[in-house]
Amino acid sequence: MNFQHKHILGIEHLSAEELTFILDTADSFKEINTRDIKKVPTLRGKTIVNLFFEASTRTRTSFEVAGKRLSADTINISASGSSVVKGETLEDTAKNIEAMHPDIIVMRHNASGACRYLAERLDCSVVNAGDGMHEHPSQALLDAFTIRQHKGKIAGLTVAIVGDITHSRVVRSNIYCLSRLGAKVRLAGPGTMLPPGIEKLGCEVHRNLEDAIRDADVVMMLRIQRERQGAPLIPSVREYSRYFGLNEDKLKLAKKDAIVMHPGPINRGVELSTAVADGPQNVILDQVENGVAVRMALLYLVAGGEQLQND
Amino acid sequence: MKLLIKSGRVVDPVNKIDEKLDVLIVDGKIAELASNIDAGDAEVINAAGLIVTPGLIDMHVHLRDPGLEYKEDIVSGTRAAAAGGVTSVVCMPNTSPVNDNLAITRYITSKAKEEGSANVFPVGCITKGLKGEVLAEMGELKEGGCVGFSDDGLPVKDGEMMRRALEYANTFDAPIISHAEDLTLVAGGCMNEGPVSTELGLKGIPWAAEDAMTARDIMLAELTGAHLHVAHVSTRGSVELVRQAKTRGVRVTCEATPHHFMLTDEAVRNYDTNFKMNPPLRSADDVAAVRAGLADGTIDAIATDHAPHHIDEKNVEFAIAMNGVVGLETLLPLTLQLVGEKVLTLEQAIALVTCRPAGVLGLERGTLSVGAVADIALVNPNKEWTVDAQQLQSKSKNTSFDGQKMKGYAVRTLLAGQTVFER
Numbered sequence: 001m002n003f004q005h006k007h008i009l010g011i012e013h014l015s016a017e018e019l020t021f022i023l024d025t026a027d028s029f030k031e032i033n034t035r036d037i038k039k040v041p042t043l044r045g046k047t048i049v050n051l052f053f054e055a056s057t058r059t060r061t062s063f064e065v066a067g068k069r070l071s072a073d074t075i076n077i078s079a080s081g082s083s084v085v086k087g088e089t090l091e092d093t094a095k096n097i098e099a100m101h102p103d104i105i106v107m108r109h110n111a112s113g114a115c116r117y118l119a120e121r122l123d124c125s126v127v128n129a130g131d132g133m134h135e136h137p138s139q140a141l142l143d144a145f146t147i148r149q150h151k152g153k154i155a156g157l158t159v160a161i162v163g164d165i166t167h168s169r170v171v172r173s174n175i176y177c178l179s180r181l182g183a184k185v186r187l188a189g190p191g192t193m194l195p196p197g198i199e200k201l202g203c204e205v206h207r208n209l210e211d212a213i214r215d216a217d218v219v220m221m222l223r224i225q226r227e228r229q230g231a232p233l234i235p236s237v238r239e240y241s242r243y244f245g246l247n248e249d250k251l252k253l254a255k256k257d258a259i260v261m262h263p264g265p266i267n268r269g270v271e272l273s274t275a276v277a278d279g280p281q282n283v284i285l286d287q288v289e290n291g292v293a294v295r296m297a298l299l300y301l302v303a304g305g306e307q308l309q310n311d
Numbered sequence: 312m313k314l315l316i317k318s319g320r321v322v323d324p325v326n327k328i329d330e331k332l333d334v335l336i337v338d339g340k341i342a343e344l345a346s347n348i349d350a351g352d353a354e355v356i357n358a359a360g361l362i363v364t365p366g367l368i369d370m371h372v373h374l375r376d377p378g379l380e381y382k383e384d385i386v387s388g389t390r391a392a393a394a395g396g397v398t399s400v401v402c403m404p405n406t407s408p409v410n411d412n413l414a415i416t417r418y419i420t421s422k423a424k425e426e427g428s429a430n431v432f433p434v435g436c437i438t439k440g441l442k443g444e445v446l447a448e449m450g451e452l453k454e455g456g457c458v459g460f461s462d463d464g465l466p467v468k469d470g471e472m473m474r475r476a477l478e479y480a481n482t483f484d485a486p487i488i489s490h491a492e493d494l495t496l497v498a499g500g501c502m503n504e505g506p507v508s509t510e511l512g513l514k515g516i517p518w519a520a521e522d523a524m525t526a527r528d529i530m531l532a533e534l535t536g537a538h539l540h541v542a543h544v545s546t547r548g549s550v551e552l553v554r555q556a557k558t559r560g561v562r563v564t565c566e567a568t569p570h571h572f573m574l575t576d577e578a579v580r581n582y583d584t585n586f587k588m589n590p591p592l593r594s595a596d597d598v599a600a601v602r603a604g605l606a607d608g609t610i611d612a613i614a615t616d617h618a619p620h621h622i623d624e625k626n627v628e629f630a631i632a633m634n635g636v637v638g639l640e641t642l643l644p645l646t647l648q649l650v651g652e653k654v655l656t657l658e659q660a661i662a663l664v665t666c667r668p669a670g671v672l673g674l675e676r677g678t679l680s681v682g683a684v685a686d687i688a689l690v691n692p693n694k695e696w697t698v699d700a701q702q703l704q705s706k707s708k709n710t711s712f713d714g715q716k717m718k719g720y721a722v723r724t725l726l727a728g729q730t731v732f733e734r
């Protein structure tokens with residue numbers, strides 16, 4: 001298949017066929033990560049800038065490792081997020097970086113739509129590493145990859161996603177990705193964290209965790225931001241965890257062989273009890289490991305992977 | 312000075328006129344309307360095939376002068392007005408400094424008189440500095456030329472302050488123009504709340520933020536007997552609240568903008584900041600309700616909320632872009648589009664941009680009655696053209712309709728009998 005996308009701005013723009021192709025490509029890179037010498041010359045001479053307007057050690061490191069294993073030159077730039085205060089605009093920042101002729105900019109930004117904004121203004125490829133509450137495509141792909149690894153398939157599975165749906169870019173990308181690949185997606189969270197019309201993206205919405213995870217093949221728990229506590233969204237982390245946290249008892253409602261996922265970092269004792277977080281059903285570290293392979297695949301494909309292969 | 316406009320289709324809703332007539336203008340006033348006027352020495356304008364209407368009145372405009380001239384000023388703003396067939400502009404007070412004192416009001420009116428291409432009627436602040444704390448000196452401002460009072464851009468949060476403002480403005484026979492928005496419900500939102508905001512991951516503004524404040528203000532108008540004008544209604548609920556209040560006899564009027572009856576929040580999908588305004592673009596259901604409100608007379612005026620912003624204020628991430636779009640130069644075709652779509656009759660449409668806003672604010676404009684000031688728009692209703700933002704007369708190019716096909720425009724605009732625009 002010929003992968004035509006210059007940018008990865010969101011899962012929304014990718015077809016089931018393209019998603020499968022990315023996962024298959026990641027499969028071939030996964031093997032590299034287990035070799036003694038974990039490096040291939042695929043992107044030698046290419047420059048990748050990781051432009052992060054929000055702190056995110058996990059995602060940034062994963063992209064950095066992915067770039068380095070492909071032999072690209074990777075540069076990390078952290079910048080302060082946009083504000084209404086006058087100063088250098090996002091366009092200014094981006095143009096300055098572009099003047100150094102990167103091939104790919106991987107960007108994390110606090111404003112929804114920021115990666116699209118960049119892609120419309122620059123000549124290089126843009127990979128979205130999370131924009132506001134909009135999308136986080138590489139996370140959704142590594143989640144799908146991990147599910148496929150453990151379940152052998154995605155079509156026909158039931159995936160429950162529980163937590164702060166409103167503020168989660170991971171959820172939006174996951175709904176697109178998993179529903180397009182044939183899974184049934186169920187959401188649950190307190191009413192204050194369920195945005196209007198989310199079901200239109202291709203999922204079911206449940207009022208409680210129990211209904212969402214009953215007989216599910218996959219249970220994905222979202223991180224709750226402690227700063228939401230006391231704001232009108234939830235009265236306390238304590239009560240949140242009582243109704244929307246996952247412990248061993250509740251997990252019994254899911255299928256016996258259900259896997260438990262979390263985009264990290266975990267709040268132990270809040271969305272996941274320690275027993276579940278360390279239990280046999282959790283695949284959280286697989287997610288992290290697979291993140292590198294999936295990001296290698298994305299960087300490779302936007303850099304014109306097909307061509308490189310033919311050379 | 313005599314001017315004869317020959318053979319146009321004269322539409323003057325006040326006088327229920329819609330027929331082919333000649334219009335004779337003498338010394339800047341309408342002298343006669345009749346078929347086949349013979350005024351030997353008059354300059355003649357052939358208006359065959361054109362509609363002759365009172366010059367349009369846009370009762371919600373941000374001219375940005377004084378202080379924000381990098382976005383717009385009285386000269387460029389009134390030039391944009393004239394190009395759109397608009398001869399009277401009602402300008403909002405959120406300038407820098409704000410229009411909460413006589414000196415600013417006089418600056419605006421005198422600059423408009425000397426350098427403007429349209430009449431400018433200022434709106435004064437409700438509260439000093441738009442701070443919501445102390446009433447502005449409305450009596451003196453009214454004497455200086457202000458035609459109403461508004462803290463537009465901001466609601467008057469405090470209930471008692473709004474009540475007193477209505478009572479006090481009523482003393483001087485001036486309406487309070489409410490920018491109805493409960494900021495505690497807006498809570499940082501930047502577009503309409505609904506499936507589109509959910510998908511885009513942008514914080515939404517629920518319709519209830521507008522309806523809740525509209526309801527409060529209508530109750531206060533009912534309580535005080537004062538005249539409330541609700542600016543830019545955009546939701547089904549607020550149209551319905553105004554409709555019910557009118558039935559009860561409350562002195563309430565309201566306006567709607569072309570973008571709120573032409574566009575929905577679907578337009579925001581590309582994160583294009585030229586579709587970011589306040590109130591935000593709403594759902595298709597709200598658009599239908601606004602159109603119904605225009606058709607049944609609940610809505611008294613079409614006003615643009617012309618809000619020029621510099622490219623640097625729009626060329627940013629959606630969440631931090633400034634609110635507002637320009638509108639003076641697309642008001643006429645978008646209003647006529649409602650006639651084309653059979654939402655309004657031509658007479659209704661013209662009334663909504665002439666005599667009805669004049670009635671809301673007590674302006675002696677918006678008619679072609681004999682003796683009236685000859686503010687006139689000559690309109691080619693069938694001319695198809697395409698909006699090119701860069702060609703707009705306004706200093707700012709933030710239109711929602713760039714590249715869109717329009718039908719109809721003013722070919723000539725007269726201000727007190729003088730041509731201020733011609734194409």
Ligand SMILES: [Zn+2]
Nearest residue numbers: 463464490542
């Ligand atoms: Zn307003």
